[in-house]
Amino acid sequence: MALELRDVDSGYGETQVLRGVSLKCGDGTITVMVGPNGAGKTTTLKTVNGLIRAWSGSIMFGGEDVTRLHAFERVERGMASCPEGRRLFPRLSTETNLRLGAYSKRARDSVDETLQDVYGMFPRLRERAEVRVGRLSGGEQQMVGIGRALMAKPSLVVLDEPSLGLAPKLIGEIFEKIVELKKRGLSVLLVEQNAFQALNIADYAYVLQEGRVVNEGPPSQLMDREELKKAYFSIE
Amino acid sequence: MVASYFLSDPSVLLSDLVFGLLLGCVLAVVAHGLNMIWGVVKVVNIAHGEFIMLGAYGAYFLNLYWGIGPLASAVFDAAIGFLVGYAFYYVFLHRELRGKETVSLQSEMVTLVATFGLSLVISTLALIIFSGNVVGIDYDPGTLLLGPVSVPLGGLYVAVVSILIISGTYLFLERTFIGAAIRAYSQDVTATELIGANPAKVASLATALGFAITMAGGALLTVFISVGINPLMGTLYAPISFVIVVMGGPGKMWGSLAGGLTLGIVFDVLQAVATPQIAFATGFLLLIPVLILRPEGILK
Numbered sequence: 001m002a003l004e005l006r007d008v009d010s011g012y013g014e015t016q017v018l019r020g021v022s023l024k025c026g027d028g029t030i031t032v033m034v035g036p037n038g039a040g041k042t043t044t045l046k047t048v049n050g051l052i053r054a055w056s057g058s059i060m061f062g063g064e065d066v067t068r069l070h071a072f073e074r075v076e077r078g079m080a081s082c083p084e085g086r087r088l089f090p091r092l093s094t095e096t097n098l099r100l101g102a103y104s105k106r107a108r109d110s111v112d113e114t115l116q117d118v119y120g121m122f123p124r125l126r127e128r129a130e131v132r133v134g135r136l137s138g139g140e141q142q143m144v145g146i147g148r149a150l151m152a153k154p155s156l157v158v159l160d161e162p163s164l165g166l167a168p169k170l171i172g173e174i175f176e177k178i179v180e181l182k183k184r185g186l187s188v189l190l191v192e193q194n195a196f197q198a199l200n201i202a203d204y205a206y207v208l209q210e211g212r213v214v215n216e217g218p219p220s221q222l223m224d225r226e227e228l229k230k231a232y233f234s235i236e
Numbered sequence: 237m238v239a240s241y242f243l244s245d246p247s248v249l250l251s252d253l254v255f256g257l258l259l260g261c262v263l264a265v266v267a268h269g270l271n272m273i274w275g276v277v278k279v280v281n282i283a284h285g286e287f288i289m290l291g292a293y294g295a296y297f298l299n300l301y302w303g304i305g306p307l308a309s310a311v312f313d314a315a316i317g318f319l320v321g322y323a324f325y326y327v328f329l330h331r332e333l334r335g336k337e338t339v340s341l342q343s344e345m346v347t348l349v350a351t352f353g354l355s356l357v358i359s360t361l362a363l364i365i366f367s368g369n370v371v372g373i374d375y376d377p378g379t380l381l382l383g384p385v386s387v388p389l390g391g392l393y394v395a396v397v398s399i400l401i402i403s404g405t406y407l408f409l410e411r412t413f414i415g416a417a418i419r420a421y422s423q424d425v426t427a428t429e430l431i432g433a434n435p436a437k438v439a440s441l442a443t444a445l446g447f448a449i450t451m452a453g454g455a456l457l458t459v460f461i462s463v464g465i466n467p468l469m470g471t472l473y474a475p476i477s478f479v480i481v482v483m484g485g486p487g488k489m490w491g492s493l494a495g496g497l498t499l500g501i502v503f504d505v506l507q508a509v510a511t512p513q514i515a516f517a518t519g520f521l522l523l524i525p526v527l528i529l530r531p532e533g534i535l536k
Contacts, residue, residue: 051426075432087427089420100420103413104432152432 001060002027002156002187003048003079008057010047017043019211020057025156026204030178030188032219034195035208041191042084044208045160048189049081050074062155076104080154084161086145090134094125097133097144101151110153118147121180139170146177156187163194175201247384252508253501254387260500261395261493262456266473267480268402268492269317269450275487276422276442278339279329279347283355284477285470287447290358291317291454292465293366299373306375307393310455314448321447325440328354334436337426355470362467372463390459398456399493401449406489408445418442422487479519483526485533494535498522 003025011017017040025031033041046052048059050071059067066074080101089097098118102111119126122143128136133144142162149157159178163171171194179201181188192198199205199219207215207222215222270284281287294316295309304312328350332343339347377389409415421428421438429435457473458465480499484491499519506515526534 049430070434071429072432072434075430081430083430087424087430089423089427091423092416092419096416100416100431103417108413148431
């Protein structure tokens with residue numbers, strides 16, 4: 001199991017958002033979390049990558065309890081994130097952004113190799129290597145976001161809304177790349193508003209509502225269920 | 237009087253200009269340490285001037301007891317400043333900054349008041365320990381005559397070292413992994429943590445570097461103030477540093493040099509034509525048009 005959350009409570013300051021969330025992300029699989037705004041999807045991801053601490057419960061990553069570890073320590077263990085809003089370094093070049101992704105000890109020595117690998121996956125970024133990231137288009141920035149996460153040589157990639165703000169054609173492209181990550185043996189934990197498109201590439205899915213997992217299963221089963229439709233339509 | 241100065245002898249004006257440029261270089265270094273901390277960690281160290289003063293006294297005592305020149309003392313001062321910077325980060329900043337995406341107004345206030353207090357403590361202790369007497373270092377390697385223009389060699393050496401320090405920090409930030417992480421930190425603390433860097437390590441290193449530069453700057457400054465080292469000198473060089481950093485733009489490494497050279501020339505030429513008071517006042521007043529016309533600093 002790449003990742004397992006057991007009965008996790010979490011939130012911001014005094015405000016509790018997650019209430020006993022348990023979920024698993026299998027090795028080499030794509031796990032998707034869907035649900036309406038405010039369901040706690042982003043909070044779950046932040047608790048997973050360590051930007052916020054779990055109030056209770058535990059987080060197992062690669063067989064190790066990482067509940068008390070800082071975000072940067074989780075990166076060292078092979079968990080990379082492309083957070084909400086991508087959080088790139090706008091005044092640094094594309095290449096510097098990517099190289100910085102390999103900051104952790106596990107990735108630093110092979111930074112040149114990994115960089116070529118990422119350029120192979122996103123040829124467009126090689127052309128834009130010297131351009132400041134702030135000047136890139138939304139689609140290119142998203143590629144840098146995913147590319148930067150890959151630079152950490154992760155076993156698990158945590159993606160928060162990679163399709164946000166992109167044109168429909170680009171969304172398809174990004175989803176293809178996510179499938180490619182899985183083909184390379186990586187595990188992916190993905191949060192998406194584009195629920196149906198995300199479920200198409202998922203191996204397993206969780207439906208979140210009001211900080212709780214209200215439904216889970218392989219997408220084929222989930223697609224028919226009434227709860228998902230409700231959850232999905234409540235986005236509108 | 238002003239007109240006679242310009243009309244009398246162009247070589248005098250030229251010599252003053254050159255001296256102003258040399259002075260500007262060292263002022264740039266003195267401000268550079270503040271710039272680093274301000275630009276990266278987003279904290280304004282009100283006690284900045286006191287660390288310049290300590291750097292100057294460091295050079296003074298190294299000279300007094302071991303006969304070490306100000307340039308070599310700058311290296312000692314930098315090493316001490318580096319350690320002091322780490323201590324400063326963990327004592328004054330770490331508690332306020334850790335786990336935060338941006339520096340909140342409250343943290344800003346806390347660090348301002350804390351470093352203001354620190355500034356009073358240091359200058360008072362310095363008055364007790366060093367006494368209020370003005371001291372200086374006897375260091376004069378001579379003068380270089382370039383045609384009609386005379387260039388003080390001490391100032392020239394200091395200027396060269398100053399430019400080396402500023403280009404050195406620039407290269408460090410541009411070319412090294414940890415330097416890139418420092419630039420990353422200045423843009424997005426959370427994202428820096430998500431690439432696997434410990435934010436406290438990055439911020440404390442930037443602070444330590446800032447202090448190393450500040451104290452080395454204090455040592456270099458002694459060459460220009462042959463009799464002027466005193467416990468309260470920080471009250472002059474802190475505001476000069478603030479003006480330089482704002483002029484150049486906080487976080488811009490070459491901004492320190494641009495601001496420093498501007499102030500150096502203004503101070504030196506106006507001191508020759510008018511009085512030191514008018515020179516300093518004009519230097520500070522320059523900040524107003526800069527803030528109105530180019531609030532992000534004179535450099536692009």
